[in-house]
Amino acid sequence: MCGIFCLLSLSPAESPHDQRLHQNLRRRGPDSAQDLTVSHAGPFSRCLFSAHVLHMRGPLTRQPVRDAGGNVLLWNGEVFAGVPVAPDENDTAVVARRLSACDAPAELVSALARVRGPWAFVYYQRARRCLWFGRDFFGRRSLLWRFDAEAEALTLTSVAGDACGAGPWLEVPAAGVYRIDLEAGRVAGTGGGVTLEVYPWATAAAGGGLPSPENVPSNCVATMNPWGLVLAPPVSPLNTAVPEEVEDGVLRSPPASRVAAEDLEAALASRERTGEVDRLIAVLSEAVQRRVLSLPSDVGDESPPPPPNEDHASVAVLFSGGIDSMILAALADRHVPAHQPIDLLNVAFKLQEKRRQQPAKKAKNKKDGEDQNKPAATAAASETPSPFDVPDRLTGRAGLRELRALNPARRWNFVEVNVTEEELREARRERVRHLVQPLDTVLDDSIGCAMWFAARGEGVVTRAAGDQTPFASLAKVLLTGIGADEQLAGYSRHRVRFKTSGHQGLVQELAMELGRISSRNLGRDDRIIADHGKEARFPYLDEDVVDYLNSLPVWRKADLSLPRGVGEKLLLRQAARALGLGSSALLPKRAMQFGSRIAKMENGRERASDRCNRLLSA
Structure with missing residues (x-):
């Protein structure tokens, strides 16, 4: 790179x-x-x-x-x-x-x-x-x-x-x-x-x-070009098939996919065994393997030296404890040599004191069961003693416990990247506003800042005795879960489109997502992460993974008639269960800017698509 x-x-x-x-x-x-x-x-x-x-x-x-x-x-x-x-x-x-x-x-x-x-x-x-x-x-x-x-x-x-x-x-x-x-x-x-x-x-x-x-x-x-030449695409076209979903004027889903929201194991047992779960795990595992083994070697006199001690990893995961990053960590565990640690980079922005002291609000008018299946670890940040106990920190710790249960012999460096408001302003002014260009929205600012701090990997780790030690990740390779939501209907807008237009509308939305990912996400993320002399790698966008997911009909990948935390990315949730993961398989989608709480540090009235003045005047 x-x-x-x-x-x-x-x-x-x-x-x-x-x-x-x-x-x-x-x-x-x-x-x-x-x-x-x-x-x-x-x-x-x-x-x-x-x-x-x-x-x-x-x-x-x-x-x-x-x-x-x-x-x-x-x-x-x-x-x-x-x-x-x-x-x-x-x-x-x-x-x-x-x-x-x-x-x-x-x-x-x-x-x-x-x-x-x-x-x-x-x-x-x-x-x-x-x-x-x-x-x-x-x-x-x-x-x-x-x-x-x-x-x-x-x-x-x-x-x-x-x-x-x-x-x-x-x-x-x-x-x-x-x-x-x-x-x-x-x-x-x-x-x-x-x-x-x-x-x-x-x-x-x-x-x-x-x-x-x-x-x-x-x-x-x-x-x-005058010859009319084109490049052969590396993936097959998106499967646009839709089920017979209108009956007596009412939208319905394929009966085989309807399961109880509270029992994902029932989903695994009730769905027809066609091998989709095993095949997804296989192609994803190979994609991760390619990305964690293509690392600096000892070939040649000018190659960089190996990590200085056993605490430092060659591979890190941008880690929220959600299903996308949990699967990447579990698959990296299969391929990274057993004696090497894996860094889990978890970013949190300091909650303001007045907001932390507010009592937890009661859930009102929650749609799509968004509070269902939420683990106890995601209790309101106002009930926790640390100003950095934001939602992604809590689910990250819960995810760390699951990974340790999967492989207790592995050293998992859970790096708590804690960011104050002053540090955020300085980084935006000196680094992020230049890197985000030419993008300039509130969303680009929030994600760009959060990703910049996470990729830097400077924070603390908690050792077995409970002591927190300053830590800086030296991993050059950063695995990120981008691409999972775009292909498996992970965003709330996918659910809205499904409600209004059924499977046909959902297919159109997914096609648009993958078509615009280069301009909406990937160029920005590459510029942000590479600023630290590190390389972003995207297993969910491996050509074989995309090709396989494109081959499946949409109802094999998601069932948005089910509540949040189950229906979206259903195939991936089944894969998580097959890999031995626990409650992380049931977490609903939470955007990085909300999970890290960077969005709470700015003007709450802003819309994500608004032009961000902070990027111009920082």
Whole structure:
């Protein structure tokens, strides 16, 4: 993983150096930094390539990678499947060799489509005098762009710099890959801009293939590539089948899925044994295995040393104690060597004293049984002695007890990341507001801040004697549960859509969720987590996992006629029970901003979609 940067200049004049942008790139890749300039005779004067590498596997491969033919690669990604990478190889070097062997656009597009794993890249193909760039199918790695009309330059970068400057930053749409013909010259009528040839994923091509104009930098024009080439998508289309759900004008669910909300074991026993649970566990387990074993090795003199002692892990989980993170931790336990610890990073924002002293409110007008199946550990924070005993802290501790029961021999480092209001303000001002760009909503602020502190992993752990010890997680790999809710109907809006439009509406909502995850979540999360020189890995978005879930009809994945804590993500809850997990399998969805209580530290009247002034004036 790394921070990549490319400045494509139409003018021989030097562009001003953005110190903030350079600092942000350096934090992403602390193990190696290097610049390379390629001069070009023609309309485009030069390309400046810069890479900051976080070494993750095989021998350290410095970037930019330049081959004997003069081709240049910037690669921010991981190859988990699709292309063979030996244990003693670095995937950047493997990808560079494969791209070097390509000549025609069809060959290069085919080579990229075979890669399974997250990636963003920039590739200068010298023989063809062109520049390629793009993101993977789900957009799991950040790539931003903007065109500076005054400097006559197009910038591509993993992360933005100062909010001010020439034109707004935009996320490169994860709709395919893009190519710039460096011999083509300027685009007429665009103020000297750039023509972008689009090579869309086949699924995007069905809808036209081109990104919407508002997602393309000013003075640039996106056009379909002249050969009509598309990339083969890595997953099968979403199963859109729906049951016969209307009877006498009343919506109904498949009878086989109706079970008592209070008895998940009955759900496992009553549903037809078609193997979905075992198959989901199998593909998820393999996805986790790929991500916890692709770690820095001892190959080469420049490889980083192993963790300094047995307290420090190589793998951490962003951990709330909810079902998504519990399953990731349980599966990581299968594959991380037994002598190594696993860090569980649990973030909490300090509750204000006046709010903690309020008596617990009685539940009124609760919909969908949202208080059912809630474990005793989630009692109101006002009844607990610590200002950091927020809901996610309490469920996290309960989840820790379940994991210790599953494997008492494992050292589980439950890292309590405690954040005060003063620390929050400083981090937002100095780091988060720059990283969240170009997103700017209240939701982006809340999740971005919470995730930044959690990923940093600085807090305390409680040892066997009950003593709390300061602790900083050194794990470079962070497993996160994003993708589970989007595929298994975990959000409250899915329940609303199901109530109003039945299974057909729910299918449409799930298709939209996965289609927008790159712009709504993943680019932001990558920028936030990588700021600590760590890498986010998303097992629920592994291509094999998504492909399997896409193959299932919606009623095999969720039954939203059942109450919260059971009906949503029902298949995943059954998998949790099969893995031996307990009450965590019945926890309803709780968003990070509410579970960590960061939302309580700000204006309660704000809506998640409102533009966040704190990101502008912090």
